[in-house]
Amino acid sequence: MRKTNQExxxxxxxxxxxxxxxxAVLFFLLLLPYTCSLxxxxxxxxxxxxxxxxxxxxxxxxxxxxxxxxxLRMPLEEFxxxxxxxxxxxxxxxxxxxxxxxxxxxxxxxxAGARGNTSGLLYQADSGLEYLDAAQRRDHxxxxxxxxxxxxxxxxRETEGIVLAREGxxxxxxxxxxxxxxxxDAAQIWGAEAFSWCKSVDCPHDIEAEEFLQEKRIPxxxxxxxxxxxxxxxxxxxxxxxxVRDGAGYVTAVESDTARMAGERFRQLFALPSACFVLEEENxxxxxxxxxxxxxxxxxxxxADLLAAEGADYLQLLDVFFxxxxxxxxx
Numbered sequence: 001m002r003k004t005n006q007e008x009x010x011x012x013x014x015x016x017x018x019x020x021x022x023x024a025v026l027f028f029l030l031l032l033p034y035t036c037s038l039x040x041x042x043x044x045x046x047x048x049x050x051x052x053x054x055x056x057x058x059x060x061x062x063x064x065x066x067x068x069x070x071x072l073r074m075p076l077e078e079f080x081x082x083x084x085x086x087x088x089x090x091x092x093x094x095x096x097x098x099x100x101x102x103x104x105x106x107x108x109x110x111x112a113g114a115r116g117n118t119s120g121l122l123y124q125a126d127s128g129l130e131y132l133d134a135a136q137r138r139d140h141x142x143x144x145x146x147x148x149x150x151x152x153x154x155x156x157r158e159t160e161g162i163v164l165a166r167e168g169x170x171x172x173x174x175x176x177x178x179x180x181x182x183x184x185d186a187a188q189i190w191g192a193e194a195f196s197w198c199k200s201v202d203c204p205h206d207i208e209a210e211e212f213l214q215e216k217r218i219p220x221x222x223x224x225x226x227x228x229x230x231x232x233x234x235x236x237x238x239x240x241x242x243x244v245r246d247g248a249g250y251v252t253a254v255e256s257d258t259a260r261m262a263g264e265r266f267r268q269l270f271a272l273p274s275a276c277f278v279l280e281e282e283n284x285x286x287x288x289x290x291x292x293x294x295x296x297x298x299x300x301x302x303x304a305d306l307l308a309a310e311g312a313d314y315l316q317l318l319d320v321f322f323x324x325x326x327x328x329x330x331x
Contacts, residue, residue, distance in 0.1 A: 060330070061112050064123045065131065073121075080104055080156045081149075085137050086130035087175075088301055090148050096305040097155035098314035102327070103175050103299055104129060106163040109330065110172035159314070161330040164322060166197060173322055176294025178211065178302040179203045180276035183321065184248040186297055197324035200248050203303035206292065214273050216288045223286040230269055232259040241279060250276045250296050264295065298322070 063079040065072045083104050084097060107129065112122040124131055137152075138145045163170045174186075186198035206212060218226075224234055234241075234256055244253040244263075251263035252275075267275040274292040281287070304317045312320075315327065 060120070061108065062121050063108070063127070064121055066123070066125070076105065076108055076122075077156055077160055079108075079124075079131065081153050082131045082133055082137065083127075083129045084152050084155060085140070085148075086132045090141060090144075090151075092301065092305045093308040094151065094155060095308040095312065095314045095317060096301065097152060098159050099299065099304060099317040100175065100301065101155045101159050102162050102164060102314065102318060103173055105159070105161075106165075106170055107172035109163050109170040113170060162327055163330055164318065164325045165328045166325055168328075170328075171197070171325055173198065173325070174295065174298035175301065176296060176298065177300075178209050178293040179206045179296055179300045180249055180274060180292035181206055182248045183298065183300050183303075184246055184250055184296040188246045189252065189297070197322050198298055199323065201300070201303075201321055203300050205306050206300065206303055209302055211273070211293055212291060214290050216270065216272060216290075217282075217285045218270070218288070220281070220284055220286060226269060227261075230261070230265075232256070232261050234259070243277075243279070248276070248296060249291070250274070 061076040062073050063076055065074070065079075080101055084101050087104070088097065088100050108122055108127050111127050112120070132140060134149075137149060141148045164173055165171060182203055183199075183201045185200040186195035187193065227234060232254075239256055242255045243251045244255060246252050251266065253263055254261045254266045261269075263275045266272075267277070270288060272288060272290050274290040274294060274296065276291040276296065278289050279286060280289070299318075299321045304321065307317055307320065308314075318325070318327070
C-alpha cells in the first residue's frame with residue numbers, strides 16, 4: 001500500500017513537471033518573434049536607415065558611409081576620428097593633428113552646406129575624405145592602437161565644433177603631405193580672388209624629408225603609349241615637351257606642338273607623388289623626378305609638424321597656411 005502511494009505521488013510530480021515544461025515552451029513561442037526582432041536588430045544595425053531628423057536633432061551633421069549591407073550613419077565628430085587616422089601620419093604631434101581635425105570638419109561642413117543641402121546628412125563619397133573604421137585603425141596601428149586611438153580622439157574632441165570660415169561662411173581648405181619647398185598660390189591655379197586666403201607659404205625645411213625627392217622610370221615606348229591612350233599623341237621619341245610651371249615650381253601644363261595636358265592630369269596618369277617634376281631621357285627611358293608629396297595646395301602637414309615641434313599651437317598653424325580665415329564654433 002505504501003508503495004502504491006509513493007508511485008502515485010511520483011506520477012503526480014511527473015505530470016506537474018510535464019505541464020510546467022509545456023507552459024515554458026508555449027511562453028517561449030509567444031516571445032520568439034520579439035526575441036528574433038531584437039537579434040535581427042543587433043545584427044543589422046549598420047544597415048538600418050534612421051530618421052535624418054532624429055539624428056540631426058541629437059548629433060548635428062551626420063555622415064553616411066555606404067557598406068555592403070546598407071548605409072552606416074554616424075555623428076560628424078565620430079567620423080572625424082577615422083578620417084583623421086586615414087590622412088595623416090600617426091607620429092605627428094598633437095597640435096598638428098588638431099589643426100588637421102579642424103580642416104576635416106570644415107570640409108565636411110562646407111560640403112554639407114553646398115547646393116542648398118538642408119538635410120543634415122553628408123555621404124562620405126561627397127566629402128572626398130578617406131575613412132578608417134575602428135577595426136582598420138586597430139590593424140593599422142598594431143600594438144600602439146590604444147594610445148593612438150586616444151591621441152586621435154583627443155585631437156577631435158579638443159577642437160569639437162571648430163571650423164574655418166571666411167566672412168561667416170564655412171570654408172573647406174585643401175591639405176597635402178609635403179611641399180616642394182613652398183606651397184602653391186590658389187589664385188594662380190583657380191584665378192579667383194575668393195581664394196586669396198590660400199597663398200604660397202615658404203616651407204624650406206621640407207627638403208629634409210626622406211620622401212622629398214623621388215624618381216620613376218618608364219620605357220619611351222610605354223610613355224608614348226600611355227599618353228596616346230589619354231588623348232595626347234606624340235610623333236615619337238624626338239617629340240619635345242614643354243612644362244609650364246606656377247610660382248611654386250609645380251607643373252600646371254605639359255605641352256607639345258600639337259597637344260596639351262594639365263599637370264595634375266599628367267601626375268595622375270603616371271602615378272607620380274607630386275606635380276612638381278622634371279622629365280629627362282636616359283638610355284631609352286623617360287625619367288620623372290619629383291619633389292614633395294601631394295598637390296601642394298593649402299595645409300602642408302610636414303611643414304606644420306615642424307612648426308609644432310617649435311612650439312606653435314594649432315591656431316597658429318592654421319593662421320600660417322590660411323591667413324585671412326577665421327575660426328568659428330559651430331552650434
